[in-house]
Amino acid sequence: PLVTQTDADGHWRIEGVRSGRFTVSASAEGYLTGAQRDVRLQSGVEAALLHLKLVAGGQLLTGQVSDVGGGSIEGAIVSVVRRDEGNVLDFTRAPAAAVTNEDGRYRLHLPDGTYTGTVHHADYKSAEQAFEIFGGERRVDFSMVPGSVVEGQVRVRGSDAPVVDAIVEWKPAKAADSGFAAFGLGDGRATTDGEGRFHLRGLGSGVVHLHAVADGYATRQATEVALGLADHADEVVLYVDPAYKISGFVVAREDQERGLEGVWVGALSMQPTSLILGKGPSEADGYFEIL
Secondary structure (H helix, E strand, C coil): CCCCCCCCCCCCCCCCCCCEEEEEEECCCCEECEEEEEEEECCCCCCCCCCCCCEECCEEEEEEEEECCCCECCCCEEEEEECCCCCCCCCCCCCEEEECCCCCEEEEEECCEEEEEEEECCCEECEEEEEEECCCCEECCEEEEECEEEEEEEEECCCCCECCCCEEEEEEHHHHHCCCEEECCCCCEEECCCCCEEEEEEECCEEEEEEEEECCEECCCCEEEEECCCCEEEEEEEEEEECCCEEEECEECCEEEEECCCCCCEEEEECCEEEEECCCCCCCCCEEEEC
16 A cells, blocks of 8 residues: 655645555544545646545454564555455555554454454554454554565566566465465556566565566466565566467447456466456456456
8 A cells, every 4th residue: 555644734745646546545643544445646747636525433443563572663565455345346445544653553443344354564464454443442563574575576477678667476386285365456466667576575484486477478477486485585586488478448338439447357277277367457448468
């Protein structure tokens, strides 16, 4: 998640955001989270000012984020998403979020309900916990394990040419052993820069599988990287080969000239068995791409 804090006048700014569609939410102690969904950003176009209004109320959620040794973690992002209403696959859900202070403590106000809380920090593996809050205060603490870092480059097999804007995704090896994997979900991804280089942080210990896809290219098989606790693997090279792209339009059955926006499209691969989601939901004219 991209996070910033307001100044004394309530103004905020986030720079370096890629093009796409987003849900923007704001949380403050003593107030319920306010949100604006389907915020669209285009490269080279100045985004319109967003005004988020917060309403006082909610039950107080407190807690502390610490490492495995018991030390407090400052600057961790605690993100809370409600799970007892709506579709669990609704990617536009607005999270409530707070940043831990120097003692690793956070405070949020939430309406009664069932939630999943996730804590993120660049130097640690993300931690998750489910909880309920009804009729009063609730405390939920998180413990984080130091994360590992993997750096490297995506290249075209044969020419060694770097691949720009490739999506690099990692999965635990045990996920592959389960016989089914899903790609395009979660935060375990990075995009290569102008030199084809990528940087993944917050990985857990153990063997991980790395995959890369780009327009017209994909890895034939996963690259395995063995990681220890708080490990650092650099100069990892992922080779990609020419690959097909699935693209098309999502249209209304009753009016096939009308494209449907915001639809997630996926492809099911039978060998190996995996679900591959598109780069994003369908665009305004219904167009989608699966790399």
